[in-house]
Amino acid sequence: MTKIKTFENLDLHNKKVLLRVDFNVPLESNKNTNTITDDWRIQSSLPTINLLLEKKARIIICTHIGRPKGKYSKDLTIGPIADHLSQLLKTKVHQANDSIGTDVEILVDQLQESSILILQNIRFYIDEDKNSIPFSKKLAKPYDIFINDAFGVAHRENSSTVGVTQFLPSYGGLLMKQEIEVLNHLTKSAPSPRTAIIGGAKIADKLLLLKNIAKSVENLIVGGAMAQPIINFLEGVSNIDNTLDKQIDVLLKLIHSHNTKLILPKDFLITEQISEFSKTRLINMNDLPKDWQIVDIGPKSISQIQGIIDKSSTIFWNGPMGIFEIKKYSKGTSQIAKTLAKANNKLTVLGGGSTVQAVRNEGLDDKFSHISTGGGAFLKFLEGQTLPAIIPITE
Ligand code: 3PG
Numbered sequence: 584m585t586k587i588k589t590f591e592n593l594d595l596h597n598k599k600v601l602l603r604v605d606f607n608v609p610l611e612s613n614k615n616t617n618t619i620t621d622d623w624r625i626q627s628s629l630p631t632i633n634l635l636l637e638k639k640a641r642i643i644i645c646t647h648i649g650r651p652k653g654k655y656s657k658d659l660t661i662g663p664i665a666d667h668l669s670q671l672l673k674t675k676v677h678q679a680n681d682s683i684g685t686d687v688e689i690l691v692d693q694l695q696e697s698s699i700l701i702l703q704n705i706r707f708y709i710d711e712d713k714n715s716i717p718f719s720k721k722l723a724k725p726y727d728i729f730i731n732d733a734f735g736v737a738h739r740e741n742s743s744t745v746g747v748t749q750f751l752p753s754y755g756g757l758l759m760k761q762e763i764e765v766l767n768h769l770t771k772s773a774p775s776p777r778t779a780i781i782g783g784a785k786i787a788d789k790l791l792l793l794k795n796i797a798k799s800v801e802n803l804i805v806g807g808a809m810a811q812p813i814i815n816f817l818e819g820v821s822n823i824d825n826t827l828d829k830q831i832d833v834l835l836k837l838i839h840s841h842n843t844k845l846i847l848p849k850d851f852l853i854t855e856q857i858s859e860f861s862k863t864r865l866i867n868m869n870d871l872p873k874d875w876q877i878v879d880i881g882p883k884s885i886s887q888i889q890g891i892i893d894k895s896s897t898i899f900w901n902g903p904m905g906i907f908e909i910k911k912y913s914k915g916t917s918q919i920a921k922t923l924a925k926a927n928n929k930l931t932v933l934g935g936g937s938t939v940q941a942v943r944n945e946g947l948d949d950k951f952s953h954i955s956t957g958g959g960a961f962l963k964f965l966e967g968q969t970l971p972a973i974i975p976i977t978e
Pocket of ligand 1: 957
């Protein structure tokens with residue numbers, strides 16, 4: 584079981600702490616100003632920042648924003664995040680124009696205890712993406728200790744998540760610790776019956792997740808359009824992609840060998856053309872006409888899933904049940920979100936960009952036991968893969 588080394592018991596008074604966070608938040612560009620449209624990831628690292636402030640550390644925050652691939656982009660600079668963090672903490676957050684070098688070293692030296700400096704977007708350096716060792720050494724140079732709270736980027740082997748740990752004593756932050764603890768618990772020790780609800784459009788993107796999660800749950804619900812290739816396979820209808828059939832065969836055998844119950848949608852909402860104004864039809868699971876597309880699960884599937892949720896003690900959810908961004912296709916996703924939000928005596932965990940978005944659209948994000956801040960990192964962890972940034976901060 585992965586156990587994160589945390590900084591909670593360290594004396595950090597006046598220590599120069601490099602804190603890696605994932606403040607990769609959505610930004611909207613309007614009349615030359617960039618506004619944060621969702622600050623949830625910033626909010627999620629506030630407990631770590633507040634504890635460091637309490638400990639009277641000198642806090643130097645490092646994050647990436649977007650994927651500038653080593654090039655400066657004025658739409659991806661740190662300014663809006665620094666301003667927003669200042670407002671949240673009600674304290675000035677100083678800004679650096681760079682992430683390494685003499686100017687940064689001067690600012691770090693001038694920083695008082697319980698003060699914060701935020702570095703420029705680390706991905707303006709391509710060496711960050713390459714996990715370059717000389718760059719990591721330069722990045723680490725001004726600091727006494729490194730704390731990684733950036734679970735969302737823990738699947739990337741970058742200088743600021745991995746390389747820097749070669750040069751500094753390294754620990755995990757409170758968010759990192761919580762994410763790892765919850766996800767470990769979810770698959771290993773959470774109360775049974777455990778149910779996983781996995782949705783999305785393409786089964787190929789979720790095969791590894793399905794295989795790994797099937798080992799640790801009693802009920803595996805597959806929803807959304809990605810259920811169709813499994814239904815085809817079970818009915819002896821070949822999927823266009825022959826390798827997919829082989830992979831589904833392996834998956835089904837694995838599910839069977841673990842005595843896991845596979846639940847597929849009983850009905851679907853379908854359309855010929857995806858649009859807010861399109862005509863839709865409800866069909867049973869095996870009646871999909873040629874040239875029609877699945878855009879949601881139907882009412883029988885919704886009540887079947889609700890019944891299973893009702894009888895489960897632990898529920899894990901990743902992937903929407905349909906194209907929830909279009910209102911008339913959003914019922915399946917929205918009903919699952921509402922049912923889980925009411926299940927407050929159960930362990931409810933969800934993650935993945937669009938699933939989190941769906942729940943936040945419904946204003947239900949405070950109603951779950953845990954919502955992961957990771958997209959790719961969350962999926963890779965639950966696929967059973969090792970996240971490179973976790974290794975150096977593991978006990
Ligand atoms: C995310 O948004 O999932 C993380 O910030 C990682 O971003 P990346 O996929 O650009 O590395």
